[in-house]
Amino acid sequence: xxxxxxxxxxxxxxxxxxxxxxxxxxxxxxxxxxxxxxxxxxxxxxxxxxxxxxxxxxxxxxxxxxxxxxxxxxxxxxxxxxxxxxxxxxxxxxxxxxxxxxxxxxxxxxxxxxxxxxxxxxxxxxxxxxxxxxxxxxxxxxxxxxxxxxxxxxxxxxxxxxxxxxxxxxxxxxxxxxxxxx
Amino acid sequence: xxxxxxxxxxxxxxxxxxxxxxxxxxxxxxxxxxxxxxxxxxxxxxxxxxxxxxxxxxxxxxxxxxxxxxxxxxxxxxxxxxxxxxxxxxxxxxxxxxxxxxxxxxxxxxxxxxxxxxxxxxxxxxxxxxxxx
Numbered sequence: 001x002x003x004x005x006x007x008x009x010x011x012x013x014x015x016x017x018x019x020x021x022x023x024x025x026x027x028x029x030x031x032x033x034x035x036x037x038x039x040x041x042x043x044x045x046x047x048x049x050x051x052x053x054x055x056x057x058x059x060x061x062x063x064x065x066x067x068x069x070x071x072x073x074x075x076x077x078x079x080x081x082x083x084x085x086x087x088x089x090x091x092x093x094x095x096x097x098x099x100x101x102x103x104x105x106x107x108x109x110x111x112x113x114x115x116x117x118x119x120x121x122x123x124x125x126x127x128x129x130x131x132x133x134x135x136x137x138x139x140x141x142x143x144x145x146x147x148x149x150x151x152x153x154x155x156x157x158x159x160x161x162x163x164x165x166x167x168x169x170x171x172x173x174x175x176x177x178x179x180x181x182x
Numbered sequence: 183x184x185x186x187x188x189x190x191x192x193x194x195x196x197x198x199x200x201x202x203x204x205x206x207x208x209x210x211x212x213x214x215x216x217x218x219x220x221x222x223x224x225x226x227x228x229x230x231x232x233x234x235x236x237x238x239x240x241x242x243x244x245x246x247x248x249x250x251x252x253x254x255x256x257x258x259x260x261x262x263x264x265x266x267x268x269x270x271x272x273x274x275x276x277x278x279x280x281x282x283x284x285x286x287x288x289x290x291x292x293x294x295x296x297x298x299x300x301x302x303x304x305x306x307x308x309x310x311x312x313x314x315x
Binding site: 003004005006007008022023024025026027028030031034037048051052055059060062063064065066067068072073076077080084085086089093113114115116122123126135136137139140141143 | 183186187188189190191193194195197198217219220235236237239257258259273275277278279280282283284286287289290291293294297300301302305306308309310311312313
Protein backbone atom coordinates (compact mmCIF):
# COMPACT_ATOMS: atom_id res chain seq x y z
CA UNK A 1 0.00 0.00 0.00
CA UNK A 2 1.10 3.52 -0.60
CA UNK A 3 0.70 5.99 2.27
CA UNK A 4 -2.65 7.60 3.04
CA UNK A 5 -1.40 11.11 2.33
CA UNK A 6 -0.49 10.12 -1.24
CA UNK A 7 -3.77 8.30 -1.76
CA UNK A 8 -5.73 11.29 -0.48
CA UNK A 9 -3.86 13.74 -2.70
CA UNK A 10 -4.21 11.53 -5.77
CA UNK A 11 -7.95 11.21 -5.17
CA UNK A 12 -8.39 14.94 -4.67
CA UNK A 13 -6.42 15.76 -7.83
CA UNK A 14 -8.30 13.12 -9.81
CA UNK A 15 -11.62 14.44 -8.52
CA UNK A 16 -10.73 17.99 -9.51
CA UNK A 17 -9.52 16.79 -12.91
CA UNK A 18 -12.81 14.93 -13.37
CA UNK A 19 -14.71 18.14 -12.72
CA UNK A 20 -15.87 17.55 -9.15
CA UNK A 21 -16.08 20.87 -7.32
CA UNK A 22 -18.35 20.41 -4.33
CA UNK A 23 -16.52 19.93 -1.08
CA UNK A 24 -18.79 17.06 -0.06
CA UNK A 25 -18.22 15.09 -3.25
CA UNK A 26 -14.47 15.55 -3.08
CA UNK A 27 -14.46 14.60 0.60
CA UNK A 28 -16.35 11.37 -0.10
CA UNK A 29 -13.97 10.54 -2.96
CA UNK A 30 -10.94 11.13 -0.72
CA UNK A 31 -12.56 9.13 2.08
CA UNK A 32 -13.12 6.32 -0.42
CA UNK A 33 -9.42 6.39 -1.28
CA UNK A 34 -8.58 5.88 2.40
CA UNK A 35 -11.10 3.10 3.01
CA UNK A 36 -8.99 0.19 1.63
CA UNK A 37 -6.08 0.89 3.97
CA UNK A 38 -8.14 1.92 6.99
CA UNK A 39 -10.38 -1.15 6.86
CA UNK A 40 -8.29 -3.67 4.93
CA UNK A 41 -4.69 -3.10 5.99
CA UNK A 42 -4.49 -1.19 9.27
CA UNK A 43 -6.36 -3.79 11.38
CA UNK A 44 -4.12 -6.62 10.15
CA UNK A 45 -0.91 -4.64 10.62
CA UNK A 46 -2.02 -3.52 14.08
CA UNK A 47 -2.86 -7.10 15.05
CA UNK A 48 0.57 -8.29 13.86
CA UNK A 49 2.22 -5.70 16.12
CA UNK A 50 0.02 -6.43 19.11
CA UNK A 51 0.49 -10.16 18.60
CA UNK A 52 4.26 -9.71 18.89
CA UNK A 53 3.76 -8.94 22.58
CA UNK A 54 0.46 -10.75 23.06
CA UNK A 55 0.68 -14.06 21.14
CA UNK A 56 -2.74 -15.18 22.39
CA UNK A 57 -4.34 -13.25 19.52
CA UNK A 58 -5.45 -15.90 17.03
CA UNK A 59 -3.62 -15.76 13.71
CA UNK A 60 -6.76 -16.06 11.53
CA UNK A 61 -7.92 -12.66 12.81
CA UNK A 62 -5.00 -11.07 10.94
CA UNK A 63 -6.28 -12.34 7.60
CA UNK A 64 -9.93 -11.54 8.22
CA UNK A 65 -9.72 -7.94 7.05
CA UNK A 66 -7.50 -8.28 3.95
CA UNK A 67 -10.36 -8.72 1.41
CA UNK A 68 -11.45 -5.17 2.24
CA UNK A 69 -8.34 -4.10 0.34
CA UNK A 70 -9.50 -6.00 -2.75
CA UNK A 71 -12.14 -5.01 -5.32
CA UNK A 72 -14.84 -7.43 -4.14
CA UNK A 73 -14.51 -6.55 -0.46
CA UNK A 74 -14.32 -2.89 -1.29
CA UNK A 75 -17.58 -2.86 -3.19
CA UNK A 76 -19.39 -4.68 -0.37
CA UNK A 77 -17.87 -2.44 2.31
CA UNK A 78 -18.66 0.76 0.41
CA UNK A 79 -22.24 -0.42 -0.07
CA UNK A 80 -22.47 -0.81 3.71
CA UNK A 81 -20.77 2.53 4.39
CA UNK A 82 -23.11 4.32 1.98
CA UNK A 83 -25.99 3.28 4.22
CA UNK A 84 -24.63 5.69 6.83
CA UNK A 85 -25.78 8.48 4.51
CA UNK A 86 -29.35 9.62 3.89
CA UNK A 87 -31.21 7.51 1.27
CA UNK A 88 -31.19 10.15 -1.51
CA UNK A 89 -27.41 10.47 -1.26
CA UNK A 90 -26.52 6.79 -1.03
CA UNK A 91 -26.12 5.97 -4.68
CA UNK A 92 -23.85 8.96 -5.32
CA UNK A 93 -21.87 8.30 -2.13
CA UNK A 94 -21.46 4.62 -3.04
CA UNK A 95 -20.18 5.62 -6.49
CA UNK A 96 -17.72 8.16 -5.13
CA UNK A 97 -16.46 5.87 -2.36
CA UNK A 98 -15.96 3.07 -4.85
CA UNK A 99 -14.24 5.36 -7.36
CA UNK A 100 -11.89 6.49 -4.59
CA UNK A 101 -11.26 2.90 -3.55
CA UNK A 102 -10.47 1.75 -7.07
CA UNK A 103 -8.17 4.73 -7.54
CA UNK A 104 -6.39 3.56 -4.40
CA UNK A 105 -6.01 0.06 -5.80
CA UNK A 106 -4.74 1.44 -9.11
CA UNK A 107 -1.98 3.34 -7.30
CA UNK A 108 -1.10 0.29 -5.19
CA UNK A 109 -0.93 -1.91 -8.28
CA UNK A 110 2.02 0.15 -9.54
CA UNK A 111 4.14 -1.21 -6.70
CA UNK A 112 6.43 -4.23 -6.53
CA UNK A 113 6.26 -6.81 -3.74
CA UNK A 114 8.66 -9.36 -5.22
CA UNK A 115 5.91 -10.60 -7.48
CA UNK A 116 3.32 -11.13 -4.76
CA UNK A 117 0.51 -9.04 -6.20
CA UNK A 118 -3.11 -8.32 -5.37
CA UNK A 119 -5.81 -10.94 -5.90
CA UNK A 120 -7.95 -8.71 -8.10
CA UNK A 121 -10.68 -11.28 -8.71
CA UNK A 122 -10.86 -12.72 -5.21
CA UNK A 123 -12.82 -14.84 -4.19
CA UNK A 124 -13.33 -16.30 -7.68
CA UNK A 125 -9.65 -16.94 -8.31
CA UNK A 126 -6.40 -16.60 -6.38
CA UNK A 127 -4.61 -15.19 -9.43
CA UNK A 128 -2.70 -12.12 -8.37
CA UNK A 129 -1.03 -9.29 -10.21
CA UNK A 130 0.96 -6.11 -9.74
CA UNK A 131 2.64 -3.90 -12.31
CA UNK A 132 5.90 -3.80 -10.33
CA UNK A 133 6.84 -0.39 -11.72
CA UNK A 134 7.82 1.31 -8.45
CA UNK A 135 9.10 0.27 -5.04
CA UNK A 136 6.79 0.17 -2.05
CA UNK A 137 8.31 3.35 -0.63
CA UNK A 138 8.41 5.33 -3.86
CA UNK A 139 5.53 7.49 -2.68
CA UNK A 140 7.55 8.82 0.25
CA UNK A 141 9.51 11.00 -2.18
CA UNK A 142 6.43 11.93 -4.20
CA UNK A 143 4.13 12.75 -1.27
CA UNK A 144 5.56 16.20 -0.39
CA UNK A 145 5.29 17.32 -4.03
CA UNK A 146 1.78 15.93 -4.30
CA UNK A 147 0.78 17.65 -1.06
CA UNK A 148 2.07 21.01 -2.28
CA UNK A 149 0.42 20.55 -5.67
CA UNK A 150 -2.90 19.58 -4.11
CA UNK A 151 -2.83 22.40 -1.57
CA UNK A 152 -1.86 24.91 -4.26
CA UNK A 153 -4.52 23.78 -6.70
CA UNK A 154 -7.22 23.73 -4.02
CA UNK A 155 -6.24 27.22 -2.87
CA UNK A 156 -6.22 28.52 -6.45
CA UNK A 157 -9.65 27.08 -7.23
CA UNK A 158 -11.09 28.48 -4.01
CA UNK A 159 -9.59 31.88 -4.78
CA UNK A 160 -11.13 31.84 -8.27
CA UNK A 161 -14.49 30.95 -6.84
CA UNK A 162 -14.37 33.72 -4.25
CA UNK A 163 -13.35 36.28 -6.88
CA UNK A 164 -16.00 35.53 -9.49
CA UNK A 165 -19.63 34.46 -9.03
CA UNK A 166 -20.19 31.02 -10.44
CA UNK A 167 -16.50 30.36 -10.66
CA UNK A 168 -15.33 26.94 -9.61
CA UNK A 169 -18.69 25.36 -10.40
CA UNK A 170 -19.57 23.17 -13.29
CA UNK A 171 -22.16 25.39 -14.91
CA UNK A 172 -22.16 24.46 -18.60
CA UNK A 173 -21.18 27.24 -20.93
CA UNK A 174 -19.81 29.45 -18.20
CA UNK A 175 -17.05 31.73 -19.47
CA UNK A 176 -13.56 30.62 -18.59
CA UNK A 177 -12.84 33.88 -16.72
CA UNK A 178 -15.50 33.01 -14.16
CA UNK A 179 -13.95 29.62 -13.52
CA UNK A 180 -16.33 27.42 -15.47
CA UNK A 181 -13.43 25.59 -17.02
CA UNK A 182 -12.19 24.76 -13.54
CA UNK B 183 -18.01 -9.15 4.19
CA UNK B 184 -17.60 -11.76 6.90
CA UNK B 185 -17.82 -14.48 4.27
CA UNK B 186 -15.03 -12.89 2.23
CA UNK B 187 -12.94 -12.51 5.38
CA UNK B 188 -13.43 -16.11 6.45
CA UNK B 189 -12.64 -17.40 2.97
CA UNK B 190 -9.46 -15.33 2.98
CA UNK B 191 -8.51 -16.88 6.32
CA UNK B 192 -8.96 -20.29 4.70
CA UNK B 193 -6.85 -19.26 1.70
CA UNK B 194 -4.07 -17.78 3.83
CA UNK B 195 -3.93 -20.63 6.33
CA UNK B 196 -4.62 -23.63 4.11
CA UNK B 197 -4.07 -22.89 0.43
CA UNK B 198 -1.10 -20.52 0.15
CA UNK B 199 2.21 -22.35 0.47
CA UNK B 200 4.64 -20.80 2.93
CA UNK B 201 7.19 -21.35 5.64
CA UNK B 202 4.57 -22.91 7.92
CA UNK B 203 3.96 -25.65 5.33
CA UNK B 204 7.70 -26.23 5.07
CA UNK B 205 7.85 -26.90 8.81
CA UNK B 206 5.02 -29.41 8.58
CA UNK B 207 6.91 -31.56 6.09
CA UNK B 208 10.52 -30.32 5.90
CA UNK B 209 11.95 -33.15 3.82
CA UNK B 210 9.32 -32.76 1.13
CA UNK B 211 9.64 -28.96 1.14
CA UNK B 212 13.42 -28.89 0.76
CA UNK B 213 14.28 -26.34 -1.92
CA UNK B 214 10.81 -24.84 -2.02
CA UNK B 215 10.66 -21.17 -2.99
CA UNK B 216 9.74 -18.74 -0.22
CA UNK B 217 8.88 -15.07 -0.56
CA UNK B 218 8.71 -12.78 2.46
CA UNK B 219 7.53 -9.33 1.37
CA UNK B 220 7.95 -6.54 3.91
CA UNK B 221 9.05 -8.55 6.93
CA UNK B 222 10.82 -7.11 9.96
CA UNK B 223 14.32 -8.06 11.08
CA UNK B 224 13.94 -9.26 14.66
CA UNK B 225 17.42 -10.59 15.39
CA UNK B 226 20.89 -10.61 13.89
CA UNK B 227 22.59 -13.81 15.01
CA UNK B 228 25.85 -13.59 13.08
CA UNK B 229 27.48 -12.39 9.88
CA UNK B 230 25.43 -14.81 7.78
CA UNK B 231 22.37 -15.38 9.94
CA UNK B 232 19.44 -13.28 10.96
CA UNK B 233 15.78 -13.74 11.80
CA UNK B 234 12.69 -12.07 10.41
CA UNK B 235 9.10 -11.82 11.60
CA UNK B 236 5.70 -10.88 10.36
CA UNK B 237 2.75 -13.12 11.15
CA UNK B 238 5.25 -15.89 11.92
CA UNK B 239 7.91 -15.04 14.47
CA UNK B 240 11.66 -15.33 14.15
CA UNK B 241 12.03 -17.26 10.91
CA UNK B 242 15.76 -18.03 10.51
CA UNK B 243 17.45 -16.76 7.36
CA UNK B 244 20.89 -17.51 5.99
CA UNK B 245 22.14 -14.42 4.20
CA UNK B 246 24.41 -11.41 4.53
CA UNK B 247 23.51 -9.60 7.73
CA UNK B 248 26.01 -6.75 7.47
CA UNK B 249 24.11 -3.47 7.55
CA UNK B 250 20.97 -5.05 8.95
CA UNK B 251 19.57 -3.92 12.28
CA UNK B 252 16.68 -5.10 14.40
CA UNK B 253 13.57 -3.25 13.29
CA UNK B 254 14.62 -2.91 9.64
CA UNK B 255 12.02 -3.83 7.01
CA UNK B 256 13.20 -6.25 4.34
CA UNK B 257 11.69 -8.25 1.49
CA UNK B 258 13.28 -11.61 0.80
CA UNK B 259 13.12 -14.26 -1.86
CA UNK B 260 14.86 -17.57 -1.33
CA UNK B 261 14.38 -21.27 -0.75
CA UNK B 262 13.79 -23.54 2.20
CA UNK B 263 16.58 -25.75 3.52
CA UNK B 264 15.21 -28.72 5.40
CA UNK B 265 18.39 -29.65 7.29
CA UNK B 266 18.20 -26.63 9.61
CA UNK B 267 14.70 -25.30 8.78
CA UNK B 268 16.06 -22.04 7.42
CA UNK B 269 15.45 -19.87 4.43
CA UNK B 270 18.46 -19.47 2.17
CA UNK B 271 18.33 -15.95 0.85
CA UNK B 272 18.64 -15.50 -2.90
CA UNK B 273 17.35 -11.97 -3.39
CA UNK B 274 16.53 -9.07 -1.10
CA UNK B 275 15.17 -5.58 -1.09
CA UNK B 276 15.73 -3.25 1.84
CA UNK B 277 13.08 -0.69 2.74
CA UNK B 278 14.92 2.15 4.49
CA UNK B 279 12.06 4.60 3.94
CA UNK B 280 9.45 2.36 5.55
CA UNK B 281 9.29 4.42 8.76
CA UNK B 282 8.79 7.61 6.77
CA UNK B 283 5.99 5.93 4.90
CA UNK B 284 4.32 5.05 8.19
CA UNK B 285 4.67 8.65 9.35
CA UNK B 286 3.04 9.86 6.15
CA UNK B 287 0.23 7.42 6.86
CA UNK B 288 -0.23 8.89 10.34
CA UNK B 289 -0.15 12.39 8.86
CA UNK B 290 -2.90 11.34 6.47
CA UNK B 291 -5.03 10.09 9.36
CA UNK B 292 -4.50 13.33 11.32
CA UNK B 293 -5.42 15.41 8.26
CA UNK B 294 -8.50 13.27 7.66
CA UNK B 295 -9.62 13.63 11.27
CA UNK B 296 -9.11 17.39 11.11
CA UNK B 297 -10.91 17.77 7.78
CA UNK B 298 -13.74 15.39 8.64
CA UNK B 299 -15.95 17.86 10.52
CA UNK B 300 -15.39 20.46 7.77
CA UNK B 301 -16.63 18.08 5.10
CA UNK B 302 -19.28 15.96 6.86
CA UNK B 303 -22.01 16.59 9.39
CA UNK B 304 -24.49 14.48 11.28
CA UNK B 305 -28.08 15.18 10.30
CA UNK B 306 -31.13 13.18 11.32
CA UNK B 307 -29.08 10.17 12.33
CA UNK B 308 -27.26 10.06 8.98
CA UNK B 309 -23.88 11.33 7.83
CA UNK B 310 -24.27 14.22 5.44
CA UNK B 311 -21.62 15.48 3.06
CA UNK B 312 -21.48 19.27 3.16
CA UNK B 313 -22.48 20.58 -0.25
CA UNK B 314 -21.54 24.20 0.15
CA UNK B 315 -18.71 24.13 -2.34
